[in-house]
Amino acid sequence: MKKLISIIITFLVFTSSFSQNKFGNPEVNTIQIQKNFSEWSVYQAKNIMLSRDFTALDAASKEISKETFLDQLANGNFIPIRLKSEAGMYVYKLFKIQPKSDTSIKATINQIGFDALKNFEMEGKAFPKFSFKDLEGNLVSNESMKGKIIVIKCWYIHCTPCIREFPQVNKLTEEYKNRKDILFISLAEDSPEQLKTFLVRKPLSYAVIPDMKIYMNEALQLNSFPTHFILNKEGMIVKVLPNFESLEVALAKESKL
Structure with a gap:
């Protein structure tokens, strides 16, 4: 009996150890x-x-x-x-x-x-309802984006990490330029005048929507920048991401679905 108990204890210890180290x-x-x-x-x-x-x-x-x-x-x-x-x-x-x-x-x-x-x-929730015009005067809304994968960058001019990743996100748009089912847009806090002056020096390949501070604070409740969103073709939030590195990984996965 003692031998049986010893075997059981040994087995349990081994199983526990294996579980922790597997x-x-x-x-x-x-x-x-x-x-x-x-x-x-x-x-x-x-x-x-x-x-x-x-x-x-x-x-x-x-x-x-x-x-x-x-x-x-x-x-x-x-x-x-x-x-x-x-x-x-x-x-x-x-x-x-x-x-x-x-x-x-x-x-x-x-x-x-x-x-x-x-x-x-x-993640898994619908992106908050919106309808705004970008710097080119194009209307961007939940309805206009349906049926496409949407990549959204939230930023502002004086956010150093936001600007530092511009070359990387610009390269990303180039990689997906032949994917007509993927759109890149950005929400910026700044005014149209400020953005137009700034983007001459620091180009961004995304469509840029100005004056988004209130929307990002209230509808998205953002407190960290940059923040990136990936929406699926149904307008649901697939991923919310803090930087380009995580965006690149998540978009590669979503684009293959």
């Missing part, structure tokens, strides 16, 4: 990465894309929903670390923030988590 080990030292804000920030920017589809694990290596994972980042005391896995497979796990870690890390992660959770909760 996704691989962390790709970085989870303690070392927290010692320096700059080092962690570089890792976070290059390796963690919370807008993508990924397998989410809690601190005990248990699979959880993406929503729960993001909520823990927004309100808890965790950092996300990618586990070693096959190419094209993304597994993120929560690790406790160490007591002696730079306090800026926790504050930044909480904000990143809050923004990512807010974006995630918008």
Whole structure:
């Protein structure tokens, strides 16, 4: 009987261990990465894309929903670390923030988590109703965009990260120029006069709709720029994204559906 109990305990321990390790080990030292804000920030920017589809694990290596994972980042005391896995497979796990870690890390992660959770909760919903004219006088509305995949960039002139990605988003429009079912538009806070002067120096290949500050604040409730939206052909929000890198990945996926 004792031998049977011993076998059962051994089996349970092995099963638990396998369950926790089947996704691989962390790709970085989870303690070392927290010692320096700059080092962690570089890792976070290059390796963690919370807008993508990924397998989410809690601190005990248990699979959880993406929503729960993001909520823990927004309100808890965790950092996300990618586990070693096959190419094209993304597994993120929560690790406790160490007591002696730079306090800026926790504050930044909480904000990143809050923004990512807010974006995630918008996905699957209809894009708020609108009807506006771009700088060329063309009417852009929910109705005029039906049946097409819509890429929307939200920005303003004095947003440095927004402007920094102009060359990349311009290149993206060039890559999809033969896809008549994909439209690129942008919502800008600034006036038509300000935008026309600015865009002479910094061209943007998207259609630009001016005076969108109130709409972006009230209808979209944005508090972070740039923000990108991808809408499917039914006008539903597929993805809400914080930068070009995540936009490029998500559009490649949506354009193949």
